[in-house]
Amino acid sequence: MRILKKIFLFLLLAIILFVVYLLINTFNFESKQLSVAPVPRIEMNPEAINNFKEALKIKTVSPENTADFDSLEFRKFNTFLKDTYPLADSLLEHKTFNSFSHLYKWEGADTSLKPIILMGHLDVVPVIEKNLSEWKVDPFAGILKNDTIWGRGAIDDKVGVIGILEAVELLVSQNYKPKRTMYFAFGHDEEIGGRLGAVTIAKYLKDQGITAEYILDEGGVVSDGLVPGMTKEVALIGVAEKGYLSLNLGVRIEGGHSSMPDKETSIDVMATAITRLKNNPLPSKITAPLKEFMAYIGPEMPFTNKVVFANKGVLSALLLSVYESSASGNAMIRTTTSPTIFNSGVKDNIIPLTASATVNFRILPETSTDDVIAHAKMVINDERISIEKGGFVSEPSKHSSPDSKQFKAINTTILQLFPEVVVSPYLVVGGTDARHYNEISDYIYRFSPIHLNKSNKKSFHGLNERLAVSDFYDSIGFYVQLIKNSN
Numbered sequence: 001m002r003i004l005k006k007i008f009l010f011l012l013l014a015i016i017l018f019v020v021y022l023l024i025n026t027f028n029f030e031s032k033q034l035s036v037a038p039v040p041r042i043e044m045n046p047e048a049i050n051n052f053k054e055a056l057k058i059k060t061v062s063p064e065n066t067a068d069f070d071s072l073e074f075r076k077f078n079t080f081l082k083d084t085y086p087l088a089d090s091l092l093e094h095k096t097f098n099s100f101s102h103l104y105k106w107e108g109a110d111t112s113l114k115p116i117i118l119m120g121h122l123d124v125v126p127v128i129e130k131n132l133s134e135w136k137v138d139p140f141a142g143i144l145k146n147d148t149i150w151g152r153g154a155i156d157d158k159v160g161v162i163g164i165l166e167a168v169e170l171l172v173s174q175n176y177k178p179k180r181t182m183y184f185a186f187g188h189d190e191e192i193g194g195r196l197g198a199v200t201i202a203k204y205l206k207d208q209g210i211t212a213e214y215i216l217d218e219g220g221v222v223s224d225g226l227v228p229g230m231t232k233e234v235a236l237i238g239v240a241e242k243g244y245l246s247l248n249l250g251v252r253i254e255g256g257h258s259s260m261p262d263k264e265t266s267i268d269v270m271a272t273a274i275t276r277l278k279n280n281p282l283p284s285k286i287t288a289p290l291k292e293f294m295a296y297i298g299p300e301m302p303f304t305n306k307v308v309f310a311n312k313g314v315l316s317a318l319l320l321s322v323y324e325s326s327a328s329g330n331a332m333i334r335t336t337t338s339p340t341i342f343n344s345g346v347k348d349n350i351i352p353l354t355a356s357a358t359v360n361f362r363i364l365p366e367t368s369t370d371d372v373i374a375h376a377k378m379v380i381n382d383e384r385i386s387i388e389k390g391g392f393v394s395e396p397s398k399h400s401s402p403d404s405k406q407f408k409a410i411n412t413t414i415l416q417l418f419p420e421v422v423v424s425p426y427l428v429v430g431g432t433d434a435r436h437y438n439e440i441s442d443y444i445y446r447f448s449p450i451h452l453n454k455s456n457k458k459s460f461h462g463l464n465e466r467l468a469v470s471d472f473y474d475s476i477g478f479y480v481q482l483i484k485n486s487n
């Protein structure tokens with residue numbers, strides 16, 4: 001009995017020590033939020049909202065099939081920019097790339113300072129014809145109702161392009177002269193990889209020998225209720241983005257008649273391959289951007305969550321299992337596996353000769369497309385299946401530190417305009433044009449000062465894309481302030 005009692009006492013002591021350890025870490029878990037005085041709101045150009053509406057009316061759609069590219073609409077957008085922002089057009093250096101992508105250069109008084117590049121993209125994803133009846137408004141009419149502006153591109157990403165240009169036009173009209181050179185870069189094919197726009201502009205900047213102080217593109221937002229456990233709004237600044245790879249799988253097996261099927265047909269083999277991929281996901285991991293996210297939002301969380309985040313080292317297994325349980329959480333901790341196309345068969349009584357499928361992977365930082373291909377081959381483990389890379393491939397971006405003065409400049413600007421929010425670094429799970437600028441700067445961040453909540457988060461790339469008018473004005477105010485802060 002005495003030995004049992006000793007074991008019990010020992011265990012109790014171990015538990016108490018562990019709890020004390022967790023609590024000490026929690027109490028030492030210091031807030032990383034800056035203390036910044038808010039700035040007064042600026043007066044807006046009353047025409048700004050109409051300009052935004054006009055921009056949404058132009059169907060700058062990046063189609064799935066390049067043959068459907070409507071150059072007339074993109075030409076309209078060129079004219080719109082020239083007519084709507086005459087000061088930016090005439091007083092700044094304005095270049096176009098592949099006819100429809102734009103780069104403005106606003107030369108600063110002190111050319112020894114590295115320039116800043118603000119980015120956006122003017123193309124939008126298509127509106128699926130058969131879903132049109134589910135739109136509450138015409139997606140290309142630029143409709144304003146109930147303090148909300150509706151239309152394809154309202155969030156992604158005409159608010160960025162128009163927000164930046166309104167800010168620039170306003171500052172130029174006030175005779176503002178920057179000390180530091182500023183570039184404004186707007187691609188016209190971001191939604192299909194950015195080859196003609198961002199890739200070309202980045203190459204031009206590189207050829208000019210330009211390295212940027214920092215680059216800011218879309219990608220992060222102000223989360224309103226989308227970060228679990230946070231009641232406050234969180235401004236998420238993307239410090240890295242995931243890579244992109246699609247694998248095209250194919251198999252060909254002699255078919256035959258469906259009355260006498262062989263043990264395995266091409267459909268069976270392909271279905272097994274897909275099941276294996278889904279059942280064997282790539283490993284989960286807490287990468288640098290997620291560590292930083294936890295370090296920034298953890299101290300602002302309610303006590304229980306704070307304990308977990310403060311002890312992410314010893315509680316990493318618990319954290320990973322929590323993240324794994326939701327689709328958005330899972331996307332933060334691993335390379336995701338999504339079968340997106342599956343094709344086989346033409347008739348109900350014929351066993352098809354071939355089956356093909358496409359699986360899309362979004363690749364976690366600190367891994368590569370080669371790792372994913374090796375994993376897929378190992379898991380599928382079937383010589384009969386051919387595996388080929390899809391057309392657009394992108395490695396995970398490099399990671400930009402949140403401990404830089406460049407991050408601090410963006411962080412400060414956010415708090416000057418939105419004093420109530422918590423600011424945090426974050427991993428962007430989608431793709432942006434910024435990935436093509438890896439060689440132009442070590443400080444690439446992704447943030448738009450617009451609110452995403454449960455109601456509008458699926459609207460961009462989906463149905464009824466819309467943005468609060470206040471978010472549009474906040475965007476202009478944000479870029480004005482950011483430009484002023486950078487000088």
Ligand SMILES: [Zn+2]
Nearest residue numbers: 156157190218
């Ligand atoms: Zn976008």
